[in-house]
Amino acid sequence: MDDDKDDENRPWYHDRLMDLEHEGWNIVSIEDFLSEEEELVTERWLYVDFAVELAQELLERTGYLGDAASQRAVEQSEVWEEELRDPMNAERVLEEYSAWAKDWRPWEVILNSALEDWREAGREESYASFMARFDALDISSLPSTLILSPLLSNPEAIAEIDDALSTLETDEQRQRTAISKAGTMLTEAGFDVGELEKMPIIEALNWVSQLHDLHDLHEDLRLLIVEQIALFDPKLAAHHEERRKALIHQTSNAELRNFRLQMDAIADNLHQRLANINDLLNRWREKGIRFPHADSIRPIELLEWETNLPEIEASIHIHMNALERWNQITALWGDEANSGAQYAGVLEDTEQFIDHVDHLDQRWKQYELEAMMIIERYESRGIVMGDWSEEILRDPRSALQQLKNNEQRFQSRLACIDDLLSIDTSFEGEEEVLSRIAVLKEIDVDADVLENTRELVETLAKRGARHRIMLDRDWRELVAQGKADESMPTASFNLREYEDEIGLLRRFGTSLSSSTDGNSIIAGDIHERLKNRTRQELASLESLGWSVSQLLREVESDVVSTAQKIHSFRPHVAAYAQLVRRLTPLPWDRDIELALEVQEQLKDPTQLGPLSEKIPLLVKHLATKKSDGGSFAFEAWQPAPIRQTLVPVPESFERHTMVPKDALGDAHEAILEAMEPEVSTPEPESEGIEEEDDKASEPIDKIELEPVEEVHVEETQIDENLPAKRIMKEPEPLEHVSNPIVYSNVIQFLEAIDLDDVADDVSMNGADALPNVRRKLAKHVGIEPRDMRVDRMLRLALRLLPQSKPTDVSNSELLAKIGGNTKPMKRWMRARLENRHSGSNDVFLDDALNLGKALQRIPGPGYQLPLGVDEYELPNSSETEQLEFEVEQLIALMNLPSAGGIIA
Structure with a gap:
C-alpha cells in the first residue's frame, strides 16, 4: 500500500529521471531544477532534454582533445568529463570548451560547425579522418593549421585540405626523424635521452639541445684529456677519462666546470x-x-x-x-x-x-806561487806591489813573465832606495829623501826618474861629506881648546848629533851625555804622583761600596797597569745606572744562580765592561730557560750616595768656560764636559733636625752666597749640638733633551762619519750617551797630518751637540746638514787613496788619517792641501747665526769645484 501511495505522489517525469540515472547522468541538479517551478515543469523538461543531448555531444567532442594540447588537454578533458555527468553544466562547459578550443583546437570548432554540410555531402569518413589527423598533429604545427581554417567548412575542398595536412605531417615526420637520430647518437655516446620520441617536438628539440650542449662539454673534456694529458702520461689520462664518463649521467654544470678546471690545471702544470x-x-x-x-x-x-x-x-x-x-x-x-x-x-x-x-789549474797555481814569491821579495824591501797582486790574480803566467822582464828595473829602484837610506839626512834633506823614497816605493818610475835619483844621491852625498868635514874641523878646534874629549867616537854621530854636541860644548863647555840623574829624578816624581792619585781614586770608589781591594794591592806593585784598568772602567762606572736599567727587566727568575752571580759582579768595577757586552748573551740564555714559578726579584747593588758636606758650591750647575780657540782646546773642553758627573739631587739628611710633616713639601729657600776663593772646612770644627743649616742652594739637574728630532740628527751625523757604534749608543740610550759622544769626537780632534777640513768639522760638531738649550734643535739640524755633505768628500778621499796604492777602509776618520799620511809622503799636484791642526777661532755654541755661517763655509770647502779633474 505504501508503494502505491508513493507512486501516486511521484511526479510524472520520475521514470524518465530514473532512466537518465541508469544511463549514468547525475540527476540531483535536474531534480532541483524541475522542482523549482512545478507549473513550468513541462517547459523545463524540454530544457533538460536539450541539456542531456548537449552534454552527450560535448562528451564526445571532449573525449579526446588531440596531441596538440599535450598533458594540459588530458587533465582538462577529465575535468570536463566529470562536470558533464551533470547535464545542467553543459552550457557552461560548452562556453569553456569553445574558448579553449579556439586557442588549442581551432579545427574541431570549424569542422563541428560544418558537420551537417559534411554529412549532406556524404563525406563523414573524410570528416572523421581529417579530425583524427588534425588531433594527431604536434603542438608546434598549431600556427600552421590556422591557414587551413577557411577550407574546413567546405566539404568540396577535401583535396586542398588533404594536401596541406599532408605537408604538415611530412614536416613533423622530418623533425621527428631528426630528433630520433640525435637521440640515437646521444644514446651511443652514453647519454640517457629518456622518452624522447614521446615528447612534443619543441620539448624534444629543447631536450636534445641541452644534451648536445652537455655532449659538447664532455667532448671538449675528452679532447683535452687526450691531447693535453695523454701526451705526458697515458695512465693518468685514462684515469681522468673514467672520471669524465662517470659524470655523463649527471647534468650538473657545476660539477663539469669543476672537473674542467681540474683538467686545465693538470694540463697547464704538465x-x-x-x-x-x-x-x-x-x-x-x-x-x-x-x-x-x-x-x-x-x-x-x-x-x-x-x-x-x-x-x-x-x-x-x-x-x-x-x-x-x-x-x-x-x-x-x-x-x-x-x-x-x-x-x-x-x-x-x-x-x-x-x-x-x-792539470791546467796546477800550472796556474805554480805560476801564481812563483810570481807571489817575487812580489814578496820586493815587498819585503818596501816596494809597493799592489797592482802586481791584482795582475797575478788575473793571469799569473803573464804576470810572471812581466815580472821577470822588469826585474832589472826593480833592482835599480831598490839600489836607489838603499843609496838614499845610506845618506845622513839628520840635519837637512830628510823630507826630500823620504819623499823620493816614497815615490820609488809606490810608483813604477821610468829610467829618467832613476837617473835623476842617482844624481840626487850623488849631490846629497857630496853635501853631507862637506858638512862632516867642516864639523870635524870644528871638533878638532874644540879638542885643542880642551872643551872636547878627543877619545869620543864622533864617527858614530849623525850630522844633527854632531852639530848639537859641538853647539853645547861651545856654549857650556860640557857634553850632552854628562849626566842622566835628572831624568830618573823626574821620572820618580811623576811615578809617585801617579800612584797617589790612583790611590785617592780607588779610595773614593771604596768609600762608595765598590769592590776595589784587589786594585789597591796592585797599585803598590804596578801602578801603570792599575791606572790603565781604572781608565778603562771609568766610563762604565759613570754609566752604572744605565747598565742597571738594562739588566733589571731581564727574567732572572729563570736562572737565579746566574742572577746572584751577576749581582756580585756589579760590585766589581772591572767587571762592568764585560758584563755590559754580555747582555745579548744573557738575554739569549734566559730566553732558553723556563721559569721555576718562584717570586725572585733582581735587586741590583747600588753604590752609597755621596754625603753632602758644608762646602759652598757655585750658584749655577752649568760650568762656564772660555771659548776654545784651537783644536786642542776643543778636545780638552769636550773631554771635561764628558767627564762631568750627572748631578743628582739627594734626599736631605736629617742631622738632629726634626721637621714637621706639613712642612716637608715646602720648597727650600735658595740662599745667595758671596763668591769665595777657597773654603776649607774641617769636620771637627762642626758643633754637633747645633743644627746644620743649608748655606748653599741645590744645583738644579740638567734637563735631558726630549725632542726626538735632535737625537735623529745626531745619529745621522755619527753614521755619516762612520761612528756606527756611537750612533747605536745614542739610539738606545738617548741623553745618557751624549757624554760618550763628546769623548769619542774629542779623541779625534787635533790629529795631524790630516785634512784640516776634518778637524774643522769635528770642532763644529762638538759645539752643535745638544746641551739642553733652546737652540738644540737648530744646532742638531746644522749637524745633520754637515753629515749630509760628507759623501763627496768620502769619494774624493777614496780616489786619492787608490791613486796612492792605498785602499779605503770605508771608515771616514780612518780614511782621513791615512790620506793625510799618504799626502805627506806623496803630495798632490797644484795647491798643497793643509794637513795641520785647525786653529781657526769658532763661535760659541749659543751663537746660532755665527755657527750657521761657519757650517755653510765648511760645506762649501767640502764641495770644492773640480779643476782639471783634480779636487783640492
Missing part, C-alpha cells in the same frame, strides 16, 4: 713543467753543456727527466765547475784552448775533462 725542463736544458746548452739530442724533450719524456733530474743536476754541477774554470784559463791562455775542447760540455767525458782542468 706543460709548465715541460717548459721549465726545456728552459733549464737551454740554459745548460748556453753554458756549454752538450746533450745527445739538440731539440727539446718530448712530453712523454717529461716524467723520466724529472725522475733523473737530481742526478743529472749533480753531474752537470760538477762538469760546469770544471767548464767554468776551463773557460777562465783558456780565455787568457789561448794556446791551451784546443786541448780539452773535445771533453768540454760532454757529460760522458766528465772525468777526463776534470783531470785536464786540474
Whole structure:
C-alpha cells in the first residue's frame, strides 16, 4: 500500500529521471531544477532534454582533445568529463570548451560547425579522418593549421585540405626523424635521452639541445684529456677519462666546470713543467753543456727527466765547475784552448775533462806561487806591489813573465832606495829623501826618474861629506881648546848629533851625555804622583761600596797597569745606572744562580765592561730557560750616595768656560764636559733636625752666597749640638733633551762619519750617551797630518751637540746638514787613496788619517792641501747665526769645484 501511495505522489517525469540515472547522468541538479517551478515543469523538461543531448555531444567532442594540447588537454578533458555527468553544466562547459578550443583546437570548432554540410555531402569518413589527423598533429604545427581554417567548412575542398595536412605531417615526420637520430647518437655516446620520441617536438628539440650542449662539454673534456694529458702520461689520462664518463649521467654544470678546471690545471702544470725542463736544458746548452739530442724533450719524456733530474743536476754541477774554470784559463791562455775542447760540455767525458782542468789549474797555481814569491821579495824591501797582486790574480803566467822582464828595473829602484837610506839626512834633506823614497816605493818610475835619483844621491852625498868635514874641523878646534874629549867616537854621530854636541860644548863647555840623574829624578816624581792619585781614586770608589781591594794591592806593585784598568772602567762606572736599567727587566727568575752571580759582579768595577757586552748573551740564555714559578726579584747593588758636606758650591750647575780657540782646546773642553758627573739631587739628611710633616713639601729657600776663593772646612770644627743649616742652594739637574728630532740628527751625523757604534749608543740610550759622544769626537780632534777640513768639522760638531738649550734643535739640524755633505768628500778621499796604492777602509776618520799620511809622503799636484791642526777661532755654541755661517763655509770647502779633474 505504501508503494502505491508513493507512486501516486511521484511526479510524472520520475521514470524518465530514473532512466537518465541508469544511463549514468547525475540527476540531483535536474531534480532541483524541475522542482523549482512545478507549473513550468513541462517547459523545463524540454530544457533538460536539450541539456542531456548537449552534454552527450560535448562528451564526445571532449573525449579526446588531440596531441596538440599535450598533458594540459588530458587533465582538462577529465575535468570536463566529470562536470558533464551533470547535464545542467553543459552550457557552461560548452562556453569553456569553445574558448579553449579556439586557442588549442581551432579545427574541431570549424569542422563541428560544418558537420551537417559534411554529412549532406556524404563525406563523414573524410570528416572523421581529417579530425583524427588534425588531433594527431604536434603542438608546434598549431600556427600552421590556422591557414587551413577557411577550407574546413567546405566539404568540396577535401583535396586542398588533404594536401596541406599532408605537408604538415611530412614536416613533423622530418623533425621527428631528426630528433630520433640525435637521440640515437646521444644514446651511443652514453647519454640517457629518456622518452624522447614521446615528447612534443619543441620539448624534444629543447631536450636534445641541452644534451648536445652537455655532449659538447664532455667532448671538449675528452679532447683535452687526450691531447693535453695523454701526451705526458697515458695512465693518468685514462684515469681522468673514467672520471669524465662517470659524470655523463649527471647534468650538473657545476660539477663539469669543476672537473674542467681540474683538467686545465693538470694540463697547464704538465706543460709548465715541460717548459721549465726545456728552459733549464737551454740554459745548460748556453753554458756549454752538450746533450745527445739538440731539440727539446718530448712530453712523454717529461716524467723520466724529472725522475733523473737530481742526478743529472749533480753531474752537470760538477762538469760546469770544471767548464767554468776551463773557460777562465783558456780565455787568457789561448794556446791551451784546443786541448780539452773535445771533453768540454760532454757529460760522458766528465772525468777526463776534470783531470785536464786540474792539470791546467796546477800550472796556474805554480805560476801564481812563483810570481807571489817575487812580489814578496820586493815587498819585503818596501816596494809597493799592489797592482802586481791584482795582475797575478788575473793571469799569473803573464804576470810572471812581466815580472821577470822588469826585474832589472826593480833592482835599480831598490839600489836607489838603499843609496838614499845610506845618506845622513839628520840635519837637512830628510823630507826630500823620504819623499823620493816614497815615490820609488809606490810608483813604477821610468829610467829618467832613476837617473835623476842617482844624481840626487850623488849631490846629497857630496853635501853631507862637506858638512862632516867642516864639523870635524870644528871638533878638532874644540879638542885643542880642551872643551872636547878627543877619545869620543864622533864617527858614530849623525850630522844633527854632531852639530848639537859641538853647539853645547861651545856654549857650556860640557857634553850632552854628562849626566842622566835628572831624568830618573823626574821620572820618580811623576811615578809617585801617579800612584797617589790612583790611590785617592780607588779610595773614593771604596768609600762608595765598590769592590776595589784587589786594585789597591796592585797599585803598590804596578801602578801603570792599575791606572790603565781604572781608565778603562771609568766610563762604565759613570754609566752604572744605565747598565742597571738594562739588566733589571731581564727574567732572572729563570736562572737565579746566574742572577746572584751577576749581582756580585756589579760590585766589581772591572767587571762592568764585560758584563755590559754580555747582555745579548744573557738575554739569549734566559730566553732558553723556563721559569721555576718562584717570586725572585733582581735587586741590583747600588753604590752609597755621596754625603753632602758644608762646602759652598757655585750658584749655577752649568760650568762656564772660555771659548776654545784651537783644536786642542776643543778636545780638552769636550773631554771635561764628558767627564762631568750627572748631578743628582739627594734626599736631605736629617742631622738632629726634626721637621714637621706639613712642612716637608715646602720648597727650600735658595740662599745667595758671596763668591769665595777657597773654603776649607774641617769636620771637627762642626758643633754637633747645633743644627746644620743649608748655606748653599741645590744645583738644579740638567734637563735631558726630549725632542726626538735632535737625537735623529745626531745619529745621522755619527753614521755619516762612520761612528756606527756611537750612533747605536745614542739610539738606545738617548741623553745618557751624549757624554760618550763628546769623548769619542774629542779623541779625534787635533790629529795631524790630516785634512784640516776634518778637524774643522769635528770642532763644529762638538759645539752643535745638544746641551739642553733652546737652540738644540737648530744646532742638531746644522749637524745633520754637515753629515749630509760628507759623501763627496768620502769619494774624493777614496780616489786619492787608490791613486796612492792605498785602499779605503770605508771608515771616514780612518780614511782621513791615512790620506793625510799618504799626502805627506806623496803630495798632490797644484795647491798643497793643509794637513795641520785647525786653529781657526769658532763661535760659541749659543751663537746660532755665527755657527750657521761657519757650517755653510765648511760645506762649501767640502764641495770644492773640480779643476782639471783634480779636487783640492
